[in-house]
Amino acid sequence: MVENVMSRTVRLMFAGSIALGMHAAYAQETTEAPMQRVEVTGSSIKRIASEASLPVQSFNQKDIKKSGVTTVTDFIQQIPAMQGFSVAADSVGGGGGGVTTASLHDIGAAYTLVLLNGRRLAPSNSGTTIDLNSIPLAAIERVEVLTDGASALYGADAIAGVINFILKKGAAPLELNAKYSRPEEKGGASNSFSISKGFGDIDDDGYSIFVSASHDEQKALKASQRSFARSGIINFNDPKTGQALQFINGSSRSAPANASLTYKPGYDASGAPSKLNPYALANGGKCAASNMDFYGDGNCYFDSPSTIEINPESKRDSLFSSGSMKLGKTGWQGFYDLAYTEAKIVSSIAPYPADFSIAKGSALYNKYISPNLTADQNANVDSVAATYRLSEMGNRTYDYGTKATHLVGGVEGSAFGWDINSAVTYSKNKQTQKYVSGFPLANQFNAQVDAGNIDPFAYPVGSMPDAMRQALLGTGFSGTYNTQTVEMKGIDGRASRDVFKLPGGTAMLGVGADYRNTSYKVRQADVAKEAQILFDNPQVDSDYSRDNAGAYAELMMPVTKKLELTGSVRYDQISAIDNKLTGVKVGKTEDAATWKISGKYSATRNLMFRAAAGTGFRAASMQEIAGPLEDWGVTGGNYQCPLTAANGMAGHPLAAYCNNVGRQQFEAFQGGNPDLKPEKSKQWSIGTVFEPFDSLSMSFDLWNVEIRDQVTSVSEGLIFADPAKYASLFTTKHISSTGRDVLAIKLLPINIGKVENRGIDYDFTHKMKLLDGRLTSRLSGTYLLRSRYTTPGTDDQWETSLNRYGSNDKVSFRNIIKATTSYETAKFTHTLSASYRNGYTDVNQSADDCAVIVAGQPGACYGVQLEVPSYTTFDLQSAYRPVSNVEITAGILNMFDRNPPFTLRNTGSHQVGYNPAYSSALGRQFYLSGSYKF
Structure with missing residues (x-):
C-alpha cells in the first residue's frame, strides 16, 4: 500500500510537470553560451561536459541547498545510487570510529573512489576509504558522480565508480551563511555557519584566490528520546x-x-x-x-540499549583555500588547493560490562x-x-577526534601542442580516540572490590550509596587510548593533445602517470598497551607503508560525426607492505594491467546511446594483510555457545568452554591475513540519453560489476549459524579480571569468492516556464537487478541480500527513488522532494536463536521473520530573496514524521528496533537558514 502511494506521488509530482511542459515547450527560452572544454570526471581528455560518453551525475550548489542538508555526508548518502555506506550512527558501538563513507551501487566504500578537485585524499584507514567528514560542504561548487567503474585516470581500484568534489575558486563576494535545525522532538539539534570570499581575476590581475571557513555541530540524540528506540x-x-x-x-x-x-x-x-x-x-x-x-x-x-545515544554528538571546523596565478608571460599557471578540517564525534553507549x-x-x-x-x-x-x-559510572563515552590536512600544489599549461597538468600532493588524516568516561582501571577497581568499598550485588540502578558511587567513579580512566595517523605523499602528471583527424573530428590522446606512498601508524597509549582497563586485552602498535605507481594512456576517436570511441589502458604496481616495527615485508608486490573501452552514438540530435566495458584491480588494505590479532570488543548479538554435541562440535578443542555458558555476547578479535590475493573485477554499462523535446531529458544506464576474490570477513551471525564450517574462527580470550579463559571469535579477512551486482540508474529531468517562474522536476533512482555473493569460503554457493537481511548483516535495496519538484521566481524558490526505499525481508530470528520469546513466558523461545515495510519521507523548503544579495530559507525534513521501520536486527551497532543505516532517528525536523553577500 505504501509503495502504491509512493508511486502515485512520484507520478503526480513528475508527470504533472511534463504535461504542463508539453503544452508550454514552445515558449521555452534557451540561451546559447560559449562551450568550454573542461576536464570531465572519468577522463584525462578535456572536452565539452555534455559530450562525455560515460554516465556522470552532476549536482551544483542549488541542488545542495534544495536538499536541506548540512553536511557532505548527508548529501552524498541521499543520492539513490548510494548503498552500503557507513553512517555516523555506526559509531554507536558498531566500530565506525566516527567515520562516514560513500558507496556506489552497494558495492562498498572501499571500491568507491572519493576525490577532491580530481585528486586523491589521505584515507581514513590503511586502505582507500575516505572519511566524508573531512570535506567541507560550504566550499563545494559542484559534485560529479561517475557511476561507471575502474578509471584509467584515477586508478583501477575505483571499481564501483568515482565521486569528485569540485570546490569553489575565483573571485566571489564576501558571503555569510548560517543555519539552525531542530527536530520536533527533543535531541539532535544542529547548526552551521560559514564565511567565504574570492579575490582577484586570473585574466585581469594575474592571480585568483578563494578562501572559505565553516563550523557545524549536531547535538546527541538519546535512545530515551525516541519511542521506537527507548528500550531493548x-x-x-x-x-x-x-x-x-x-x-x-x-x-x-x-x-x-x-x-x-x-x-x-x-x-x-x-x-x-x-x-x-x-x-x-x-x-x-x-x-x-x-x-x-x-x-x-x-x-x-x-536493558542496555535503553541507555545509549542513538545519534552521536558531532562538531566540525573547516578551512579551505584554492588559488592560481600566472607564471609570468609563459602562458602557464601555478595552482594550489588547501583543505584543513578538525572533526569530532562523541559516542555514548551502555555502561561498562564488568566481569x-x-x-x-x-x-x-x-x-x-x-x-x-x-x-x-x-x-x-x-x-x-x-x-x-557499572551503571553508576555512567555510559562509556568515546571521543573520536580527526584532523585532516590536504595540500596540493602544481602547474598547468601548454607546451609542444600538449595540455599539461602536474602536481604534488600531501594529505594527512590523524584520528585520536579518547576515553572520556565510564572505563574502570582494573587494579583500582579490583582493589575497591577487595576492600569491600563496592558491592555489585546489592543495589539496583540509581540506589547505590554516595560513598560507594564515589569509590567506583574514582577507578575511572579518562584520556587518550590510541592515535591513528595516515599520510599520503604523491606526484602525478597528465597531458593531452590532438593527434590526428578522423571523419568525425580530431582524435585526442591523453597520457599520464602517478606515484604515491601511503603510511599507516597506530600508536597505543600505555593504558592500552598494558591492558590497564578492566576486561581489556593488550593492544599493539602498527606502522606500515607501501608504494603505489601507475601509468595510463587514453585515446578518444570521433570515428564519424555520430560515433565516438574511447579506449584506455592502465598499469598499476603495488608494493609489499613494509612493517616498520619489525623490518619485515608482509605480503608481496602485486601488479596488473587493466583496460577500458567506451563509446557513444548520437543517433539524432535528441537521442544518444553510450556503452563501456573494462576491468579493475584492487589490493587489500595494509591492515587486512598485515594487521595483528587484536581486541575488537564483543559481538553485537547474543548467542548460545555453538561448540556443542547438538551442533556436532563436541570434539572441537574449545568445546569445554561451552560448559555453563548461557546466551550472551561473545568476545571478538580482528586481525590480518598475509595470504590475501588482490581482487579483480569486470564491469560494463550500456545506456541512453533521450531528449524528446528541449524541456525534457531522460537517461537510462544498465550497469554490471563482477568481482572475484573479494576481501571481507565472515560476519558474526554466519560464524554462529554454521560453527562447523567456520570452526577455525573460534579462539579464546583470557579475562585477567576473573582469571578465566572464555570463548571468542576471530573476524579475519578472507577472499570470499565472487560478487555480482547489476542494476539500472535512471534520471528524468524536466524544466519549463510557468507563469512568472520556472518549474524544474527531477526523478532519479537506482533499480537493482542482481546483488549476490558466494558464501565465504566457497566459489559456487551463492547468497543474496537483495531485498532481504543477508548473512553479511546488510540489505541490498532493489528500488531507491528520489523525486524533486522546484518552482523558482525572482523572489522565491519552493521545493518539494520525496525519498523512497522499498521494504525487505527481515532477519530470520529462529527459536534456536531465542532473540524473541512469547510475552510473559521466560524461556519460551519463538521463531519469527518479519517483512519490513517500505520507507518514504517528504521534505519541503521555501527560499525568499527580498533583495539580490540576501536569501532566507525555511524547511521541513521528514514532513509527515515517519518513524523508521521496525526490524528484529540485532547485530552491528547497538541501536535496536530500527536500522540506523537505512533511516534517520531524528524524525520531523524544522530548519531556518540565511545567506548574505556583500
Whole structure:
C-alpha cells in the first residue's frame, strides 16, 4: 500500500510537470553560451561536459541547498545510487570510529573512489576509504558522480565508480551563511555557519584566490528520546498469528550483578546453579528495575540499549583555500588547493560490562553466594565471577577526534601542442580516540572490590550509596587510548593533445602517470598497551607503508560525426607492505594491467546511446594483510555457545568452554591475513540519453560489476549459524579480571569468492516556464537487478541480500527513488522532494536463536521473520530573496514524521528496533537558514 502511494506521488509530482511542459515547450527560452572544454570526471581528455560518453551525475550548489542538508555526508548518502555506506550512527558501538563513507551501487566504500578537485585524499584507514567528514560542504561548487567503474585516470581500484568534489575558486563576494535545525522532538539539534570570499581575476590581475571557513555541530540524540528506540525489550505481535511477543536485547552483565559459577572437575553439577542473581533470590525471584528474567536460566538481563545515544554528538571546523596565478608571460599557471578540517564525534553507549572474580570465603561470597547453595555445592565450587553492569559510572563515552590536512600544489599549461597538468600532493588524516568516561582501571577497581568499598550485588540502578558511587567513579580512566595517523605523499602528471583527424573530428590522446606512498601508524597509549582497563586485552602498535605507481594512456576517436570511441589502458604496481616495527615485508608486490573501452552514438540530435566495458584491480588494505590479532570488543548479538554435541562440535578443542555458558555476547578479535590475493573485477554499462523535446531529458544506464576474490570477513551471525564450517574462527580470550579463559571469535579477512551486482540508474529531468517562474522536476533512482555473493569460503554457493537481511548483516535495496519538484521566481524558490526505499525481508530470528520469546513466558523461545515495510519521507523548503544579495530559507525534513521501520536486527551497532543505516532517528525536523553577500 505504501509503495502504491509512493508511486502515485512520484507520478503526480513528475508527470504533472511534463504535461504542463508539453503544452508550454514552445515558449521555452534557451540561451546559447560559449562551450568550454573542461576536464570531465572519468577522463584525462578535456572536452565539452555534455559530450562525455560515460554516465556522470552532476549536482551544483542549488541542488545542495534544495536538499536541506548540512553536511557532505548527508548529501552524498541521499543520492539513490548510494548503498552500503557507513553512517555516523555506526559509531554507536558498531566500530565506525566516527567515520562516514560513500558507496556506489552497494558495492562498498572501499571500491568507491572519493576525490577532491580530481585528486586523491589521505584515507581514513590503511586502505582507500575516505572519511566524508573531512570535506567541507560550504566550499563545494559542484559534485560529479561517475557511476561507471575502474578509471584509467584515477586508478583501477575505483571499481564501483568515482565521486569528485569540485570546490569553489575565483573571485566571489564576501558571503555569510548560517543555519539552525531542530527536530520536533527533543535531541539532535544542529547548526552551521560559514564565511567565504574570492579575490582577484586570473585574466585581469594575474592571480585568483578563494578562501572559505565553516563550523557545524549536531547535538546527541538519546535512545530515551525516541519511542521506537527507548528500550531493548520491544513488545510486538506476530503478524501471521497475532501471538504477543517480546524482542529481547538484554545483557547478562546486569545491575545488580549476576553470578556465574563453575564446579570442580568430576563433580555432578546437574542440579547445581551455574547462574544466579542474589538480588532476585532475596526478593522473591523478581529482578531489579531495568532488568528482566527472559530465559529462566537464573540470570537477570539488563536493558542496555535503553541507555545509549542513538545519534552521536558531532562538531566540525573547516578551512579551505584554492588559488592560481600566472607564471609570468609563459602562458602557464601555478595552482594550489588547501583543505584543513578538525572533526569530532562523541559516542555514548551502555555502561561498562564488568566481569570479575569473587574469591571463595570472601565477604561477598559469604554474603551473596554461599546462602544460595547447599553445603555440598559450596564444597565443590571451583570459581565464581560477577557479571556486572557499572551503571553508576555512567555510559562509556568515546571521543573520536580527526584532523585532516590536504595540500596540493602544481602547474598547468601548454607546451609542444600538449595540455599539461602536474602536481604534488600531501594529505594527512590523524584520528585520536579518547576515553572520556565510564572505563574502570582494573587494579583500582579490583582493589575497591577487595576492600569491600563496592558491592555489585546489592543495589539496583540509581540506589547505590554516595560513598560507594564515589569509590567506583574514582577507578575511572579518562584520556587518550590510541592515535591513528595516515599520510599520503604523491606526484602525478597528465597531458593531452590532438593527434590526428578522423571523419568525425580530431582524435585526442591523453597520457599520464602517478606515484604515491601511503603510511599507516597506530600508536597505543600505555593504558592500552598494558591492558590497564578492566576486561581489556593488550593492544599493539602498527606502522606500515607501501608504494603505489601507475601509468595510463587514453585515446578518444570521433570515428564519424555520430560515433565516438574511447579506449584506455592502465598499469598499476603495488608494493609489499613494509612493517616498520619489525623490518619485515608482509605480503608481496602485486601488479596488473587493466583496460577500458567506451563509446557513444548520437543517433539524432535528441537521442544518444553510450556503452563501456573494462576491468579493475584492487589490493587489500595494509591492515587486512598485515594487521595483528587484536581486541575488537564483543559481538553485537547474543548467542548460545555453538561448540556443542547438538551442533556436532563436541570434539572441537574449545568445546569445554561451552560448559555453563548461557546466551550472551561473545568476545571478538580482528586481525590480518598475509595470504590475501588482490581482487579483480569486470564491469560494463550500456545506456541512453533521450531528449524528446528541449524541456525534457531522460537517461537510462544498465550497469554490471563482477568481482572475484573479494576481501571481507565472515560476519558474526554466519560464524554462529554454521560453527562447523567456520570452526577455525573460534579462539579464546583470557579475562585477567576473573582469571578465566572464555570463548571468542576471530573476524579475519578472507577472499570470499565472487560478487555480482547489476542494476539500472535512471534520471528524468524536466524544466519549463510557468507563469512568472520556472518549474524544474527531477526523478532519479537506482533499480537493482542482481546483488549476490558466494558464501565465504566457497566459489559456487551463492547468497543474496537483495531485498532481504543477508548473512553479511546488510540489505541490498532493489528500488531507491528520489523525486524533486522546484518552482523558482525572482523572489522565491519552493521545493518539494520525496525519498523512497522499498521494504525487505527481515532477519530470520529462529527459536534456536531465542532473540524473541512469547510475552510473559521466560524461556519460551519463538521463531519469527518479519517483512519490513517500505520507507518514504517528504521534505519541503521555501527560499525568499527580498533583495539580490540576501536569501532566507525555511524547511521541513521528514514532513509527515515517519518513524523508521521496525526490524528484529540485532547485530552491528547497538541501536535496536530500527536500522540506523537505512533511516534517520531524528524524525520531523524544522530548519531556518540565511545567506548574505556583500
